[in-house]
Amino acid sequence: MSLVADRxxxxxxxxxxxxxxxxxxxxxxxxxxxxxxxxxxxKQALFDINMDxxxxxxxxFIGPSGCGKSTLLRCINRxxxxxxxxxxxxxxxxxxxxxxxxxxxxxxxxxxxxGMVFQKSNPFPKSxxxxxxxxxxxxxxxxxxxxxxTVERCLKGAALWEEVSDRLDTSGLSLSGGQQQRxxxxxxxAVEPDILLMDEPCSALDPVATAKVEELxxxxxxxxxxxxxxxxxxxxxxxxxxxxxxxxxxxxxxxATVQIFMSPExxxxxxxISGRFG
Amino acid sequence: MSDREPEDRxxxxxxxxxxxxxxxxSALKGLFGGNAFVSIVVLGLITFFLFKEGFGFFGQYRxxxxxxxxxxxxxxxxxxxxxxxxxxxxxxxxxxxTLQSEQLTESGLExxxxxxxxxxxxxxxxxxxxxxxxxxEHILEASEVVATARDSYEEMxxxxxxxxxxxxxxxxxxxxxxxxxxxxxxxxxxxxxxxxGDFNAINRHLEEExxxxxxxxxxxxDPDLNSRMNRFKELATLFLSEIPxxxxxxxxxxxxxxxxxxxxxxxxxxxxxxxxxxxxxxxYGIVPLFSGSLLVAMIAMFFAVPFGxxxxxxxxxVARPLEQNLIKPFIEFISAIPSVVIGFFGIAVxxxxxxxxxxxxxxxxxxxxxxxxxxxxxxxxxxxxLMAIPTIFTLAEDALNNVPIAFKEASMALGSTKxxxxxxxxxxxxLSGIISAVLLGFGRxxxxxxxxxxxxxxxxEIPQFTEGIGVFFEPVHTMTGIIAQELxxxxxxSLHYRALFVVGLTLFLISLLINYFAQKIxxxxxxxxx
Ligand SMILES: Nc1ncnc2c1ncn2[C@@H]1O[C@H](COP(=O)(O)OP(=O)(O)OP(=O)(O)O)[C@@H](O)[C@H]1O
Ligand SMILES: [Mg+2]
Numbered sequence: 001m002s003l004v005a006d007r008x009x010x011x012x013x014x015x016x017x018x019x020x021x022x023x024x025x026x027x028x029x030x031x032x033x034x035x036x037x038x039x040x041x042x043k044q045a046l047f048d049i050n051m052d053x054x055x056x057x058x059x060x061f062i063g064p065s066g067c068g069k070s071t072l073l074r075c076i077n078r079x080x081x082x083x084x085x086x087x088x089x090x091x092x093x094x095x096x097x098x099x100x101x102x103x104x105x106x107x108x109x110x111x112x113x114x115g116m117v118f119q120k121s122n123p124f125p126k127s128x129x130x131x132x133x134x135x136x137x138x139x140x141x142x143x144x145x146x147x148x149x150t151v152e153r154c155l156k157g158a159a160l161w162e163e164v165s166d167r168l169d170t171s172g173l174s175l176s177g178g179q180q181q182r183x184x185x186x187x188x189x190a191v192e193p194d195i196l197l198m199d200e201p202c203s204a205l206d207p208v209a210t211a212k213v214e215e216l217x218x219x220x221x222x223x224x225x226x227x228x229x230x231x232x233x234x235x236x237x238x239x240x241x242x243x244x245x246x247x248x249x250x251x252x253x254x255x256a257t258v259q260i261f262m263s264p265e266x267x268x269x270x271x272x273i274s275g276r277f278g
Numbered sequence: 279m280s281d282r283e284p285e286d287r288x289x290x291x292x293x294x295x296x297x298x299x300x301x302x303x304s305a306l307k308g309l310f311g312g313n314a315f316v317s318i319v320v321l322g323l324i325t326f327f328l329f330k331e332g333f334g335f336f337g338q339y340r341x342x343x344x345x346x347x348x349x350x351x352x353x354x355x356x357x358x359x360x361x362x363x364x365x366x367x368x369x370x371x372x373x374x375x376t377l378q379s380e381q382l383t384e385s386g387l388e389x390x391x392x393x394x395x396x397x398x399x400x401x402x403x404x405x406x407x408x409x410x411x412x413x414x415e416h417i418l419e420a421s422e423v424v425a426t427a428r429d430s431y432e433e434m435x436x437x438x439x440x441x442x443x444x445x446x447x448x449x450x451x452x453x454x455x456x457x458x459x460x461x462x463x464x465x466x467x468x469x470x471x472x473x474x475g476d477f478n479a480i481n482r483h484l485e486e487e488x489x490x491x492x493x494x495x496x497x498x499x500d501p502d503l504n505s506r507m508n509r510f511k512e513l514a515t516l517f518l519s520e521i522p523x524x525x526x527x528x529x530x531x532x533x534x535x536x537x538x539x540x541x542x543x544x545x546x547x548x549x550x551x552x553x554x555x556x557x558x559x560x561x562y563g564i565v566p567l568f569s570g571s572l573l574v575a576m577i578a579m580f581f582a583v584p585f586g587x588x589x590x591x592x593x594x595x596v597a598r599p600l601e602q603n604l605i606k607p608f609i610e611f612i613s614a615i616p617s618v619v620i621g622f623f624g625i626a627v628x629x630x631x632x633x634x635x636x637x638x639x640x641x642x643x644x645x646x647x648x649x650x651x652x653x654x655x656x657x658x659x660x661x662x663x664l665m666a667i668p669t670i671f672t673l674a675e676d677a678l679n680n681v682p683i684a685f686k687e688a689s690m691a692l693g694s695t696k697x698x699x700x701x702x703x704x705x706x707x708x709l710s711g712i713i714s715a716v717l718l719g720f721g722r723x724x725x726x727x728x729x730x731x732x733x734x735x736x737x738x739e740i741p742q743f744t745e746g747i748g749v750f751f752e753p754v755h756t757m758t759g760i761i762a763q764e765l766x767x768x769x770x771x772s773l774h775y776r777a778l779f780v781v782g783l784t785l786f787l788i789s790l791l792i793n794y795f796a797q798k799i800x801x802x803x804x805x806x807x808x
Pocket of ligand 1: 067
């Protein structure tokens with residue numbers, strides 16, 4: 001995995017060649033956030049975050065509104081670069097051992113490795129087919145056979161193939177909300193990322209569609225490292241292996257999901273989960 | 279019972295204060311509704327008035343064309359075409375002679391020697407010139423007769439109308455007091471028609487003399503002059519072969535053919551001449567004005583579209599907030615400059631600048647440079663571009679702004695660069711908005727008056743599209759310009775007056791069409807965004 005632009009000498013690349021044993025190991029830390037402070041203008045949004053996110057696990061971010069879950073998520077694939085006033089105070093975010101805010105890192109390369117699904121489904125005003133292959137087209141891949149294969153594989157991967165295989169030419173906007181969200185997941189899968197960031201992917205969906213997306217997440221976690229932000233405690237409990245609880249820009253507690261929900265260490269966590277404050 | 283009845287909580291009748299039976303709401307509603315009604319009525323009246331004045335034109339123009347035919351003016355004009363062809367030949371011949379004299383002078387000969395050389399074959403040139411003389415005389419005579427006939431006939435019509443008006447007003451005696459000489463156009467025309475034999479005789483004479491004369495054509499040492507002379511011979515032979523065509527057209531011409539309203543319509547829409555205040559015949563053909571307007575608008579859009587759209591994309595997507603705050607007001611400020619000021623700038627500075635620049639040595643490779651004109655379609659087009667840029671910029675920027683930020687985020691999150699996102703997502707999504715911005719900019723340009731009136735050169739002629747790029751540097755006249763220029767001088771209700779109204783009507787229809795399409799496109803845009 002190379003996040004560093006070509007101009008960097010091979011020797012300085014921070015690639016870690018994956019050995020067989022490493023790949024097999026399930027709990028290897030893929031994302032490592034250390035002493036991370038983050039600001040919007042003068043306002044500090046994240047305070048000294050330290051966390052490890054393990055490979056091929058689902059990690060859930062929970063916490064009351066405005067506590068900085070989305071902010072941290074968007075720091076992992078540098079989507080906050082799009083916000084003019086955003087800046088980092090201290091610390092770093094490492095993906096596979098590479099500091100993503102290193103100046104030699106090309107953010108577009110990073111984002112090809114770290115896919116993202118947004119709270120509100122946002123398919124492009126293009127056909128379903130073009131939506132899925134967009135990530136390939138921008139990389140200059142235009143071979144019809146490759147694109148066709150990708151569309152089928154990703155739509156199947158996102159459990160959408162059955163519903164849309166006969167109308168790939170219609171606009172992505174003509175789908176229902178749940179279908180649109182799965183289309184967005186398929187679109188993210190097409191780039192073959194290692195990590196999938198999901199910011200409240202089910203908040204606009206009905207229970208049936210939510211169940212489908214959750215099932216999808218369960219299937220995907222064999223191949224992808226998934227970080228999901230959610231306000232739905234049951235959902236966090238159902239889909240995640242680890243859960244992190246945030247409060248006012250601080251990471252209060254992070255542990256195995258069972259641990260967090262059964263016997264949280266911190267009182268604030270306990271209070272939030274049991275619904276005593278929010 | 280107590281003084282105050284307990285309030286009935288379920289008395290739901292209105293408690294609003296009313297004045298003269300009007301509540302505040304209904305008064306406001308009346309006010310706004312009234313305003314809307316007045317503006318609709320005013321607009322309706324304007325449209326109605328435009329159409330009424332405009333459509334009267336076609337009937338009137340038909341009468342005018344009928345007189346043109348009946349009086350025989352048309353007949354004379356047909357003959358004149360032959361004369362024009364002959365004159366063109368003569369001009370070509372003279373250009374050869376001018377060239378020869380230039381060459382001689384350049385070769386260092388004294389003035390008197392040059393004259394001596396030229397005198398050697400001056401007979402040929404003078405003889406050819408003399409050939410045109412009888413034809414010219416014949417046509418001049420005929421033209422005088424028919425023009426007089428037409429003028430007296432129109433005078434008679436005026437008098438008749440005047441008398442009718444008097445009778446209608448009940449002033450019978452006054453009406454009878456003046457005499458009206460009846461003019462018979464047919465009789466007058468017979469005077470001309472009877473001399474058709476003369477015309478044919480002149481042609482026979484030409485057919486005889488020209489070949490004989492060509493035999494005596496001088497032969498030069500200079501190859502350039504020689505090739506020109508050969509070309510002249512070709513042209514002269516061509517002219518000879520066309521003489522029967524001219525004659526045939528005169529024979530085929532029928533004074534009794536009626537002119538339909540459709541013909542008056544087509545001679546407006548496809549008419550290649552806009553001639554007013556002519557002693558022979560006025561022509562109201564919109565083609566030169568329309569093509570002038572179109573040409574200027576094309577030049578303007580050529581510059582305004584890339585600049586306007588480019589600036590919009592830059593400001594909306596690339597620029598930092600500081601730049602945005604600088605560029606946006608600046609471009610919008612341009613639209614606050616009064617058009618007369620821009621036109622003044624065009625005359626005083628820009629036109630001269632372009633002409634001077636076209637004279638630079640580094641510009642020599644452009645074959646139509648240096649320019650002789652200061653005010654051309656190009657001058658006006660550039661300034662109009664300046665006026666269209668704010669329109670296009672503002673509307674295109676709006677369209678880009680309306681692209682949901684979610685699209686941009688989704689695209690960036692898939693690993694595309696900023697540029698790829700702009701080209702593949704943002705601009706295509708905003709495309710219909712951008713197109714309608716361009717259309718409205720076009721509408722602004724087509725309808726702009728002051729700048730074209732001041733800077734386009736105001737020559738009423740169809741631009742020579744065969745000239746290639748050079749066509750853009752010709753002076754042109756426009757639909758808006760002609761209305762502004764001529765409407766103040768025309769007699770109310772005259773044919774000319776109505777013709778200008780129809781030009782206005784055409785402009786109105788064009789604007790209407792542009793707006794219609796712009797709206798349709800925007801509508802499509804909204805639908806596609808779901
Ligand atoms: N673009 C921005 N500019 C300025 N401040 C921002 C911006 N985005 C977020 N913030 C601030 O940062 C803090 C954290 O916001 P964030 O969106 O990360 O919260 P969140 O935990 O995702 O909340 P929610 O559950 O409601 O989505 C909030 O106080 C918010 O006001
Ligand atoms: Mg959020």
